[in-house]
Amino acid sequence: MNFQLTPNQLAVQQIARQFARDEVAPQARQSDESGDFPLHLVKRMGKLGFLAATISSAYGGSDMDYPSFTLISEELGWADSSVRGFLAVHASLVSLCINDWGTEAQKSKYLPLLASGEKIGCYCLTEPEAGSDVASMKSTVREEEGAFVLNGTKHWITNGGIADIGLVFASIDREQRHRGICAFIVETGWPGFETRPMGGQELGHRSSDHAFVTLNELRVPKENLLGEVGQGFKIGMSALDHGRLGVAAGAVGIAQQCLDASVDFARTREQFGQRIGDFQMIQAAIADMSADIEAARLLVYKAAWMKEKGLPTTRATSTAKLFATEMACKAAGEAVLLHGGRGYSSEYPVERLYRDIKGLQIYEGSSHIQRIVIARDVIGKP
Ligand SMILES: Cc1cc2nc3c(=O)[nH]c(=O)nc-3n(C[C@H](O)[C@H](O)[C@H](O)COP(=O)(O)OP(=O)(O)OC[C@H]3O[C@@H](n4cnc5c(N)ncnc54)[C@H](O)[C@@H]3O)c2cc1C
Missing domain, CATH: 1.20.140.10 (Butyryl-CoA Dehydrogenase, subunit A, domain 3)
Known part of the structure; x- marks a missing residue:
């Protein structure tokens, strides 16, 4: 048993702590009050190697270990949960998922852009009628020649209004519940990906961008299916x-x-x-x-x-x-x-x-x- 951080982990902790205290914490109150996400911190986190911490340098990542990424999350959590939440969605939910499940072409195309912060990711799972019970999702996908076509609604999507790349989940056969769910890498500029801010004011995470997303006959090229049909859950x-x-x-x-x-x-x-x-x-x-x-x-x-x-x-x-x-x-x-x-x-x-x-x-x-x-x-x- 060893409770000591390695020299590398200590170095990452030190860099993350300094960034959190010098650059993140000082703006936290102001962005909480204005409700505007501090976008300038995204590229800074890219430069520091935080946005793709555990991803291979072959895809623009930092080759860090999981304990190091955990230390970064802890330090950012100390300073501002909206910024830490951004990182959780962008890096853990989107980039790591593409890293784990993507084809070589998907990884080469999207991971370096996400690693640098040039592109921002969002994770579109929750729906108004399907929160904890993910398998009951109502968003649908049908196969057409050369493409998948998605329809449905998602809400509470962190980064939804500022993202360029979304991981979007929809069902190809709702009767099959979790076995019918598919995952897609979607570019938010494609026609049919529409967002608007959530109604009401959030209790916390007030500078996070939370969006209501509508999928309206959204055509996704076949090569942007993540994993296989039915593996989305x-x-x-x-x-x-x-x-x-x-x-x-x-x-x-x-x-x-x-x-x-x-x-x-x-x-x-x-x-x-x-x-x-x-x-x-x-x-x-x-x-x-x-x-x-x-x-x-x-x-x-x-x-x-x-x-x-x-x-x-x-x-x-x-x-x-x-x-x-x-x-x-x-x-x-x-x-x-x-x-x-x-x-x-x-x-x-x-x-x-x-x-x-x-x-x-x-x-x-x-x-x-x-x-x-x-x-x-x-x-x-x-
Ligand atoms: C700040 C914030 C950011 C978010 N960001 C994202 C995001 O980026 N992407 C995304 O997809 N979603 C996001 N969400 C949505 C979030 O994941 C859901 O709100 C959460 O999963 C709960 O779903 P729900 O709100 O529909 O509540 P429900 O599932 O309707 O639950 C209502 C209550 O019932 C309880 N409950 C439900 N099922 C059971 C059960 N079987 N046994 C006991 N109790 C149960 C729940 O715990 C809860 O207390 C975000 C939410 C918030 C608040």
């Missing part, structure tokens, strides 16, 4: 297996910033003639936060290590996501309380962290769904 779930690890790491980052902010505040805020950090109840809250973060971080790093070893990681990533997001929800609640009235205002970052963390508990499979995945593995499938 498997492809989509394998992408989530990658993505959930990044979400779990992002939750650890959020909780770490909750702890850092709470410690700063507890050291300086005085009431009843002493620092609030000298009250035992405040100390208990900080000790619990610290212990919980440590436990979650170990689960996340273990899942990343297993992924790097090529071991099956579905249960490990679900466990890490479940524990880390639930833990960070609790940490954010405690951090707001510890800041008193100030925690209730956007003047202090814990207010945004409290709103953002709720999203991590829902997307890429809610906590309920993670419990189902874990329980199925523990008890065995019926």
Whole structure:
């Protein structure tokens, strides 16, 4: 057993931490308030090698290991969940999926563009009537000479309005449920891929671009089918297996910033003639936060290590996501309380962290769904 990061992993952590603190964190409040995604950071992340961290340099990637990518997600999560969420979708859900399932021609054409940030990716799975129950999706695809034709609607699509390349899922035979689902690499400029912003205002991730997508007689060339007809469900779930690890790491980052902010505040805020950090109840809250973060971080790093070893990681990533997001929800609640009235205002970052963390508990499979995945593995499938 070895709990030490390698020199390479430490170097990546250092670069990611510096970028997160110097360039990402300073803009987080402003972009949260304006609702505009900080697009200038995309190419910077491309230059730093974050956008295709674990992908081979043959396709413009950085040849990093999974623990390194997990460290990047953790540091970005500390700074701004909208930016970390961008990376999870662009890199884990889209690029890694093309890397794992794409043909040589698909990989050579799309991966370098995604790696540099020249093109942005989105992942179009969720529909208004099919969220957790992916197999019930209503979007359809029919085969025509030389092409597949897609129709349907998707919503909550992160990067949907700014993306150039979408991984889009549709069913060729709805009666077959998950066996009928197909995955496609779609260029969003093609006629029939239409987007508009989601209605309402999001609780958190307010600078993320969330779109409602309509597929309207969208013609996709045959060579843009990803995997085989009917493999889409498997492809989509394998992408989530990658993505959930990044979400779990992002939750650890959020909780770490909750702890850092709470410690700063507890050291300086005085009431009843002493620092609030000298009250035992405040100390208990900080000790619990610290212990919980440590436990979650170990689960996340273990899942990343297993992924790097090529071991099956579905249960490990679900466990890490479940524990880390639930833990960070609790940490954010405690951090707001510890800041008193100030925690209730956007003047202090814990207010945004409290709103953002709720999203991590829902997307890429809610906590309920993670419990189902874990329980199925523990008890065995019926
Ligand atoms: C910020 C954000 C970004 C997102 N980005 C993307 C994206 O880029 N691409 C994309 O495709 N989707 C995206 N989503 C959608 C997200 O993946 C879905 O919202 C999520 O999967 C839940 O689906 P739903 O909203 O339809 O809820 P539902 O599936 O309708 O669930 C409603 C409630 O029922 C519970 N539930 C459902 N089934 C069960 C069950 N079997 N047992 C127990 N409880 C159950 C759920 O946990 C939840 O509490 C995003 C969502 C958010 C909030």
